[in-house]
Amino acid sequence: MFGLSERTLLRDGRLIPSALVLSHPEQRERLRRNLETALDSTVVAGDPTFDRILDGRAWRGEYRHALDVGGRALVLVTSTWGPGSLLGGRPELLPALLRELPVDEYRVAFAAHPNTWHTHGMWQVRTWLAECERAGLAVLPPRAGWQAALVAADHVIGDHGSVTFYGAALGTHTMLATFPHEELDPASPVAEFGRNARTLVHGRPLADQLAEDAAHHTPARFTAATDRLTSMPGASGPTLRTLCYDLMGLAEPATRVRTTPPEPPEPQPLTWPARAPVGPLLVTANGDASEVRVTRYPAELAIDSDLPLDRPHLVVDAAEPDSTWHGRADVLVRRHAGGAASHTWIAETLRTHPACRIAAVPTEGACLVGTRNGSVFELTREGEAGIPPDALVSAFWRAHAQRDLGSGESVKVTLGTRRAVLRITRVLE
DSSP states (O other), rough: OOTOOOHHOOOOOOOOSSEEEESSHHHHHHHHOOOOOGGGEEOOOOHHHHHHHGGGGGGGHHHHTTTTOTTEEEEEEOOSSSTTSSSHHHTTTTHHHHHHOTTTEEEEEEEEEEHEEEEHHHHHHHHHHHHHHTTTTOOOSSSHHHHHHHHHEEEEOOOSSSSHHHHHHHHHHHEEOOOOOGGGTTSSSHHHHHHHSOOOOEEEEEHHHHHHHHHHHTTTTTHHTTTTTTTTTEEEEEHHEEEEEHTTTTTOOOOOOOOOOOOOOOOOOOOOOOOOOSOOEEEEEOOOOSSEEEEEEEEHHHHSSSEEEEEEEEETTTTOOOOOEEEEGGGEEOOOOOOOOHHHHHHHHHHHHHOOOOOEETTTTTEEEEEEESSSEEEEEEEETTOHHHHHHHHHHHHHHHSSSOOOOOEEEEEEEEEEEEEEEEEEE
């Protein structure tokens, strides 16, 4: 509970609030130590925000759909404001997470405290986050969406802010990026949580740290601290309404107090030209001619990094607005072409892009692929529909490198948790 001190509660020696609403009796005990004269004005009324979050648990599937999570794990990164916050203390963590977490296994969303947006301005914050947005980061608006994202999340990474603490209170796997212990009352529940939660360390792969800590996590892990978040979970509304009507001197309505779940999250629209459905991807395809695992990373962050990737190739959509990627692409993909136009585009692309090894055109239920030696193949998928055509092309890239594939052959493909069988038909020698 922020502000339980004489400096924040008194003015000219007089108590400012007519009523001081607390969420748990432990806050009265801390207030007793700091400003006992304020005790008579306190009302323990729980936490209405957390009540809404609890009510939203029934809508977890809808929230995940709104954030385009699919079969991936959702990582909610949250930052409060100030120098000790995640953004203030470890601004490099967001791009590092996006660089290291495969895009088909993790969806990353970000919620910043409203004070961050209001202090620096919408344009400045979006500018700071632009590179991460191009790599797939879902940026939540200043005041909305974070409650639903908490319900939807599989992992929460944050700091000493309330959103991080709410994640821990929900029982969600929660880790810290930074935590300014010296800024908090050591007796507070948040400070106790900070002493017990694991902090992501520099110099170790983030995916490994996330998986290792999650493997030992249980929903009750932080209850010694989070049980003091609210003393009346799900029941804050009636107490608050009674208090408000008493302060106004009005009769309280007899109707039931409703708690409404959070609205579905709506990430901010991208601030850059987004003609391509996905940004450039740096892809590894490991296996042999019969079975391939495809793993994909956002190329803008990963291509010049020190990620230990095994023989990666670069996949770029032909609609990518930054044309510098086209000349570097190993695989170029063009959508919304068909018939003879597809063959023409494949031949012209391979002729005009010397670095390109494969040109591909997804068609209805299939994908047409041309190689540098002039061969053209049709790829069809059997199995989970969630594997996109460009991932199938990467599987073909690996399998075809092992041996010259012919008609009627098949390759098992794994992408994250999804599996499919790739059928190959040679249509042009």
